[in-house]
Amino acid sequence: xxxxxxxxxxxxxxxxxxxxxxxxxxxxxxxxxxxxxxxxxxxxxxxxxxxxxxxxxxxxxxxxxxxxxxxxxxxxxxxxxxxxxxxxxxxxxxxxxxxxxxxxxxxxxxxxxxxxxxxxxxxxxxxxxxxxxxxxxxxxxxxxxxxxxxxxxxxxxxxxxxxxxxxxxxxxxxxxxxxxxxxxxxxxxxxxxxxxxxxxxxxxxxxxxxxxxxxxxxxxxxxxxxxxxxxxxxxxxxxxxxxxxxxxxxxxxxxxxxxxxxxxxxxxxxxxxxxxxxxxxxxxxxxxxxxxxxxxxxxxxxxxxxxxx
Amino acid sequence: xxxxxxxxxxxxxxxxxxxxxxxxxxxxxxxxxxxxxxxxxxxxxxxxxxxxxxxxxxxxxxxxxxxxxxxxxxxxxxxxxxxxxxxxxxxxxxxxxxxxxxxxxxxxxxxxxxxxxxxxxxxxxxxxxxxxxxxxxxxxxxxxxxxxxxxxxxxxxxxxxxxxxxxxxxxxxxxxxxxxxxxxxxxxxxxxxxxxxxxxxxxxxxxxxxxxxxxxxxxxxxxxxxxxxxxxxxxxxxxxxxxxxxxxxxxxxxxxxxxxxxxxxxxxxxxxxx
Numbered sequence: 129x130x131x132x133x134x135x136x137x138x139x140x141x142x143x144x145x146x147x148x149x150x151x152x153x154x155x156x157x158x159x160x161x162x163x164x165x166x167x168x169x170x171x172x173x174x175x176x177x178x179x180x181x182x183x184x185x186x187x188x189x190x191x192x193x194x195x196x197x198x199x200x201x202x203x204x205x206x207x208x209x210x211x212x213x214x215x216x217x218x219x220x221x222x223x224x225x226x227x228x229x230x231x232x233x234x235x236x237x238x239x240x241x242x243x244x245x246x247x248x249x250x251x252x253x254x255x256x257x258x259x260x261x262x263x264x265x266x267x268x269x270x271x272x273x274x275x276x277x278x279x280x281x282x283x284x285x286x287x288x289x290x291x292x293x294x295x296x297x298x299x300x301x302x303x304x305x306x307x308x309x310x311x312x313x314x315x316x317x318x319x320x321x322x323x324x325x326x327x328x329x330x331x332x333x334x335x336x337x338x339x340x341x342x343x344x345x346x347x348x349x350x351x352x353x354x355x356x357x358x359x360x361x362x363x364x365x366x367x368x369x370x371x372x373x374x375x376x377x378x379x380x381x382x383x384x385x386x387x388x389x390x391x392x393x394x395x396x397x398x399x400x401x402x403x404x405x406x407x408x409x410x411x412x413x414x415x416x417x418x419x420x421x422x423x424x425x426x427x428x429x430x431x432x433x434x435x436x437x
Numbered sequence: 438x439x440x441x442x443x444x445x446x447x448x449x450x451x452x453x454x455x456x457x458x459x460x461x462x463x464x465x466x467x468x469x470x471x472x473x474x475x476x477x478x479x480x481x482x483x484x485x486x487x488x489x490x491x492x493x494x495x496x497x498x499x500x501x502x503x504x505x506x507x508x509x510x511x512x513x514x515x516x517x518x519x520x521x522x523x524x525x526x527x528x529x530x531x532x533x534x535x536x537x538x539x540x541x542x543x544x545x546x547x548x549x550x551x552x553x554x555x556x557x558x559x560x561x562x563x564x565x566x567x568x569x570x571x572x573x574x575x576x577x578x579x580x581x582x583x584x585x586x587x588x589x590x591x592x593x594x595x596x597x598x599x600x601x602x603x604x605x606x607x608x609x610x611x612x613x614x615x616x617x618x619x620x621x622x623x624x625x626x627x628x629x630x631x632x633x634x635x636x637x638x639x640x641x642x643x644x645x646x647x648x649x650x651x652x653x654x655x656x657x658x659x660x661x662x663x664x665x666x667x668x669x670x671x672x673x674x675x676x677x678x679x680x681x682x683x684x685x686x687x688x689x690x691x692x693x694x695x696x697x698x699x700x701x702x703x704x705x706x707x708x709x710x711x
Contacts, residue, residue: 142615143535147543150528150584157581158550161561168560175564224455227448241698242456245463248694248701250644252662253683256669257466260676266478268465314459318706371554374646378666394556401560402651414557421554 168411175407189412199413201388202396203420208301209376209392210369213308217316217365218358224313225320226350240321243314251311255378258307262293262379269293294379297389304390307375312368316361323357324350359432366428370421373398393417463687470684474677493681497668500675502657503682506664509575510686513660514642517579521638522631524584529592530623534605544593551586555647563651577652578645578660588634591707595630596623633704636697640690661686 137145172185193199224243232239246254261268270290277286293303327350335345373394376385384391384399391399393413401410469477472487497503531537532544562581571577600623608618624631649663656667665682668675694701 137615139535139609139615140537143531143537143540145616146527146531146535146619149524150589153524153581153584154547154550157558157562157565159546161558161565162550162553164561164564165557168564175567220455224452227452231445231448232452237699239452239456240702241694242459244698244702245691245694246459247705248640248644248690249463249687250646250662250683250690252644252646252666253466253687254462256665256679256683257462257469259669260469260477260680261462261465263478266480266482268482271480271482310459310462315705318702322706367554371556373556378669381669397556397559398650401563407560407564410560414560418554418557 165411165414168407169415170412171408173408174405176405185408189408190416192409193413193416198388198391198396199393199416202384202391202393203417205301205388205390206370206372206392206394209305209308209372210366212301213305213312214362214365214369216309217313218361220309221313221316221320221361222351222354222358225317225324226346228317229321229324240314240318243317245314246311247315249311251374252378254307254311255375258303259294259379262303264290264292264295267293295386297385297387300376300380300385300390304372304376304379307379308369308372311375312365316365319357319361320354323354327353355432359428362432363425363428366424367421370417370424463691466680466687467684469677469680471681472677474675477676477680489677490681493675493677496675496678497682500668500678501659501664503664505657506659506661507685509658510643510661513575513578513645514639516575517583517642518635518638520579520583521585521588522635525588525592525634526624526627526631527619528584528589529594530596530619530627532589532593533596534600534602547586547589551590559647559651562648566652572652573654573658574652575658578648579642582642585638588638591634591704592627592630594707595627599630600626629700632697633700636693636701637704640693640701643686643690 169189170184170186171182172188173182228236228239262270264270270293273286274288274290277283277288291299293299331349332345335349340348371394372392376390376392377395377398379385380390380395382395382399384395394417397410397413397417400413401407468483468486470493471490472483473489473492476483476487476489494503532540566572566574566577569577604622605618608622609615613621644662645660646662646666649660653659653663656664659667661682665679665686668679668682
């Protein structure tokens with residue numbers, strides 16, 4: 129490569145040239161949209177009527193959102209899904225990581241890979257696949273449940289009639305939660321495995337000498353050492369759970385499901401903007417949801433710090 | 438490693454059953470891709486591969502512009518990967534190696550946007566794309582994210598930890614131009630990090646759903662996830678075709694993942710381990 133005189137930069141200007149694509153993209157597609165969204169939250173506007181039709185309405189969009197029954201319902205759905213899909217992710221990932229850490233050597237990468245695979249797969253392909261697995265009469269999940277129903281003892285706990293997973297309001301959320309759990313448990317597993325590798329083995333040896341049993345070691349050494357990672361992982365689950373969009377969107381055909389039982393706030397935001405054409409209200413809602421995310425992240429932070437002391 | 442071996446057989450069983458639970462849905466995705474709609478929903482459901490794959494593919498190509506959609510997915514993913522690698526390595530190198538005014542303020546801002554939820558940008562992004570006339574343009578999918586905060590962060594970490602300052606200074610003394618240093622010395626040394634970021638970017642772009650959902654209006658311009666979702670209908674869903682499409686959309690990722698799982702996992706969990 130030949131460099132002409134024009135390309136000879138001084139070290140003083142080099143960083144700015146290197147950063148220029150980033151700065152431009154950051155301003156145009158990062159900062160500007162944020163400001164724009166803030167501006168829109170105070171406007172009444174339907175995109176079909178052109179930019180001139182914007183009208184300043186003060187806090188109207190926010191009061192509308194706070195009085196909107198569906199908005200509250202979507203927040204409740206989102207919180208329910210975040211909890212029911214999020215907590216088991218950690219309750220399962222921690223012992224699983226412990227088992228893999230203590231008992232697997234050579235096959236470890238393959239095992240971890242299997243658990244991690246759902247995480248990298250397209251959420252659309254997964255949601256489509258699961259909507260077939262969840263279908264009422266012939267879906268594999270109901271077929272399996274029917275088979276289990278006919279086994280002794282275990283069958284007592286399993287209903288004999290097929291479950292209408294995706295059309296019955298009470299069943300949509302558990303179905304979505306199961307998919308989200310399935311998708312992200314491997315990611316948490318990887319986090320906890322990484323944390324387990326940093327615990328020095330001498331601590332366990334010392335505990336063995338002091339006569340600690342298996343369970344005591346897990347309870348008094350492993351769990352406390354995992355705490356920082358639990359904080360990190362739970363924070364990610366909270367942030368991700370509150371943004372849940374693709375799985376409920378696809379499983380409910382983009383409409384939130386019967387009785388809006390599967391409508392998360394992110395799905396409602398989308399509908400408010402693109403189905404109901406109210407960009408102002410949708411922007412206000414996105415800021416309200418952001419406040420919820422920030423508050424819960426802060427609360428998680430506090431919960432972990434207090435018990436640490 | 439001297440950690441307690443907790444009842445190995447119990448551990449093997451639990452971990453093994455969990456693995457089945459993780460992998461079974463993939464298995465059935467590929468099995469269903471080779472069966473007709475009626476076979477998928479028969480009792481008992483098919484457990485092994487059938488021979489309807491090409492029929493399903495035919496339905497797929499008749500109902501949607503499947504090959505075009507696949508083509509756009511490939512094009513957008515490659516363009517997005519190439520641009521991201523270029524812009525993020527430039528930015529990360531600048532943040533790691535140079536001192537300039539507002540550097541820390543800037544970097545703080547970048548990290549700050551990483552914390553902002555993606556739904557915040559949904560509506561303004563649509564508006565900006567509309568203003569720019571980028572609706573239905575693939576560039577609306579690969580340009581906005583090409584200098585991602587995560588990419589800059591990853592690159593800066595890697596430059597800081599693996600490229601010695603003396604090397605850059607020596608090249609400067611030898612008369613290499615600033616852009617020459619970046620292109621001929623820094624970039625080759627960044628190869629492992631570029632590989633990781635490239636994989637992550639490719640996968641994210643390939644799976645991207647909200648982006649095309651917002652900016653792609655005509656079915657001919659859909660990427661694969663959006664095209665597949667458009668086949669979903671409350672009345673008469675072609676499940677065999679949908680499964681074939683989903684399998685084709687998933688297979689490249691599985692192949693990529695099998696080749697590179699270690700590198701990919703460590704890249705994706707980068708902020709986690711201190």
